[in-house]
Amino acid sequence: MQYLLTFAKSFIILGLLLAFFAVLFTGPGSLTLFLSFGQIFILIGIVLYLGVVIRDMKDRRVL
Amino acid sequence: MRVRDVIMSGVLLLFFSTIANADRPLSEIGHPAAGTTFTDLVRIATILAAFASIVLIIYLQFFRRQQEIDTGRKWLYFIALFMLPAFVMFGGTYFSLEEFKNVDSCMDCHQMHPFGADMMLNRESNTLAAKHFRNNWVNDHQCYSCHTGYGVAGTIQSKMDGLRHLYGRVTGIYDRPIRFRGNFPNANCLTCHIGGEKYEKVQIHRTLHERILEDKISCMRCHGNVHPSMQHRYYPVVTFRGGE
Numbered sequence: 001m002q003y004l005l006t007f008a009k010s011f012i013i014l015g016l017l018l019a020f021f022a023v024l025f026t027g028p029g030s031l032t033l034f035l036s037f038g039q040i041f042i043l044i045g046i047v048l049y050l051g052v053v054i055r056d057m058k059d060r061r062v063l
Numbered sequence: 064m065r066v067r068d069v070i071m072s073g074v075l076l077l078f079f080s081t082i083a084n085a086d087r088p089l090s091e092i093g094h095p096a097a098g099t100t101f102t103d104l105v106r107i108a109t110i111l112a113a114f115a116s117i118v119l120i121i122y123l124q125f126f127r128r129q130q131e132i133d134t135g136r137k138w139l140y141f142i143a144l145f146m147l148p149a150f151v152m153f154g155g156t157y158f159s160l161e162e163f164k165n166v167d168s169c170m171d172c173h174q175m176h177p178f179g180a181d182m183m184l185n186r187e188s189n190t191l192a193a194k195h196f197r198n199n200w201v202n203d204h205q206c207y208s209c210h211t212g213y214g215v216a217g218t219i220q221s222k223m224d225g226l227r228h229l230y231g232r233v234t235g236i237y238d239r240p241i242r243f244r245g246n247f248p249n250a251n252c253l254t255c256h257i258g259g260e261k262y263e264k265v266q267i268h269r270t271l272h273e274r275i276l277e278d279k280i281s282c283m284r285c286h287g288n289v290h291p292s293m294q295h296r297y298y299p300v301v302t303f304r305g306g307e
Contacts, residue, residue, distance in 0.1 A: 009120055012148050019155050020113040023106055031162060032229060035155050042148045049144040 001052055008048035015041030102161040109154030116147035163225060164207040172232050174241055177296035191289045200255075209251055240293065249275055252282045 018038030022031050120143045127136060162168055170179040181188050182196040182205070192209075195201050201208045211221040224245070231237035253275070256262045263269070267285075274280045283289060 008144060009124065012144055013117060013120055016113045016117050016148060016151060019151050020110060020117070023109050023113070023155055023158055031159055033233075035159055039152050039155060042152055046145055046148055049140075053141075 001055060004048055004052050008045045008052065011041045011045030011048065013045075015039065015043075015045060102158060105154050105161075106158050109151055109158060112147045112150045112154065116143050116151065119143035119147070160222070164204040166205050169206040172228070173298070176298050178290050180297060181291045181295075188291070189288065190291055191286055211251075212248060213250060213254055246278075247281065247283060249278050249282050 015038045018034050018041065020038075022034035022038060119139060123136070123139055123143060127139075166179065166183075169175050178192065181190055182193045185193060186197065188194075188197075192205075195209075196205055207221070211217050268275065271280055275282070
């Protein structure tokens with residue numbers, strides 16, 4: 001389960017970085033591209049994290 | 064150099080890049096004279112949320128890794144891996160939707176430059192769009208105001224069209240010359256014009272009232288010179304924020 005959490009963190013950090021720079025620096029065209037990729041990565045990361053949380057709750061174990 | 068130093072350097076770099084960008088007026092994004100808007104605030108909040116989330120994840124990963132797992136740490140994980148990223152997603156979506164209403168956004172594609180140039184740079188132009196722009200008849204979001212149907216359906220349709228345009232732009236697959244594929248509902252004109260004194264006093268408007276409302280006759284039939292024709296388009300290198 002630990003590796004799933006690591007994957008979640010990696011995806012979310014990558015997504016956040018893309019979104020961060022998209023919103024901070026880029027113009028409209030690039031904004032869509034970077035932000036869309038960022039959002040996809042964030043979404044994958046969140047799903048993985050929630051998967052870990054649900055499994056953790058099932059197993060009655062802490063993260 | 065230790066791992067901690069490298070991480071802290073990265074965090075500081077991110078922080079200072081945010082500060083360095085602060086001298087760029089946020090209002091410049093889409094509303095040159097409107098001051099700070101709600102969209103600007105969402106932009107700032109999204110940037111800060113992304114930054115905070117990254118810092119928090121790094122902190123949890125490298126600085127509290129060996130410590131006892133407790134409820135507080137689980138909450139920090141929940142904030143860093145769910146709440147803040149979810150906010151960034153929604154904030155980013157809202158910001159990008161608003162950003163795409165700006166003229167700059169339409170002009171981001173080279174194909175649109177002749178229309179922008181005609182509206183903003185050609186003071187002799189007699190086209191409908193240029194007259195609207197020159198006289199400030201539409202205060203903001205000039206392209207969006209006329210080219211998007213009103214209401215939720217209009218917004219969704221324009222988003223779909225926008226994605227189709229983006230796909231064409233990225234892949235380069237589209238028919239040339241570019242032609243307007245949709246129709247132009249009279250409601251886009253009537254939203255501003257109907258009921259106005261200038262509109263109502265024209266006899267033909269009153270005569271054709273029902274047909275105009277039902278889109279059986281287009282406004283463009285009489286007021287057709289909307290954008291420059293193929294022969295009158297030119298492709299300047301322009302930045303529309305600052306002129307040619």
